[in-house]
Amino acid sequence: MKIITLTEYLKQHHTTQTAAAYNYTITHFLKLHPKAKRYKYQQLVNYFAEVNQQYQNIQTRIKILSAIKRYYSYLVFTEQREDHPCKTLTMKKGSSQAIQLQDLFSSSELEQLTQRENRYKLLESRNKILLGLLIYQGLTSDEIIRLDVDNIDLDIGTIDIKGSKKLNRRTLTLQGNQIQPLYRYINETRPAMQMVKTDKLILNKLGKPITVDGISAMIEPLNVLFPDRPLHPRSIRMSVISNWLNEKKLPLEHVQELAGHKWPSTTEKYIKMDTLKQRELINKFFPL
Template structure:
């Protein structure tokens, strides 16, 4: 990669870290998008950002479609590049933003998948048992469903972040933003049993304060949680695949289905914009429509 482009990328990364306070995962996505674009520029013989124009932007969009990227991926890459060139404009490293001429492709209108209550019961039954890993898995499942936290937020929980007396969790979210989320009695009991009985056995001789640990006693990773949930589904009669975000979707959908107001759900989820939470109102409306069509005599 051209040294000038590498320098520009590094300046942009510093901006995302210090001024935007983006998480390492978010920054990684930006870097990957930039590197993919820089490879394209290299093939086009472009060596500096000053040379990039709206024609290059359109050609890049054509390449993305030829490589059969999903609309959501194309949308994210365009957004990343717009932010990059906007940063260069601000720093007076170039005067225009070539990505502003590119139409932002709309994301596919997919509704988030969630579990029905009877499906959740199967998951909870799948992690019943007295073995330390069973106890840990139940605590993870209860907490994810009780709070709607992201899987990355779950892996960063420290023992001091859990208040079992007040049944609240301090969550460190995106952009280093913190929020307190309450949880109910089922999650409280599962976590208390895990912390008192299971975690010390799994921890062995290691000493750290991460709440959830793997079978080696090390802090549990996001990949580890995904593996745990996949194995739980395999021990049920459920046919759908699972990803941790489904529990977050389920948390929000069940709250709205049972009468929670949108602003409260927004705060619990840690959404910066209400529009992100409003997606779940479409889920609940779709659920109502299907129920109506299934049971009304003249539907």
């Protein structure tokens, strides 16, 4: 194979302007990281974490990533190394801020939410079902209000979650302690509550389909349990996802499926970066 320089390689694949910009970025990168030619995946993950902090503009970060990717493509092309260490790294446009894991709730804390009694027995039954969907399946309020009765299959113990623009459709397993309460709710409580014709699973106290605001209102009185942290349906869902990863140690790709995330990078934000094992998870599945 004819040996070509990096500059020549860049000019073959890009316009003159882009090639020059990439060359500048790569030169700067190598000046700061003289051993980068042999960098492994995790070292590049760490580097791009620094890039994320240094540059606020997502387009700038994408350009840097593209240039560094091209550098390693060049090394593979010229047989200076066999693997491309950052080929799978991506940056999602519109990426949200980091998850504040210290504000979230453990599984045992979430279980405390189910202990509140309600003086209205019908609402107590309904609330138990609703809380279960939040703390066991990690559903969003929007997913809950779109659930129909026939989305529940008590024979095999599953619940079918409808997809949306933001989240994927998925089928989740019900907890053992959800089966009997759901059976009683669907066959006894819900018919007694229902005041309008509807297939929606969760009803409000007026017997109509519950709304997103209605779910928030149901959670609001529970704030007294944790006055120092924000408690609402979204923080509950975030806690569930974090607990799947950090308490139960489920694989990243499995948690992505459970949560319905379209991007692996969304799930990755919930990993606590405090142990070697968790860093190895990022090394295996990380997409910025």
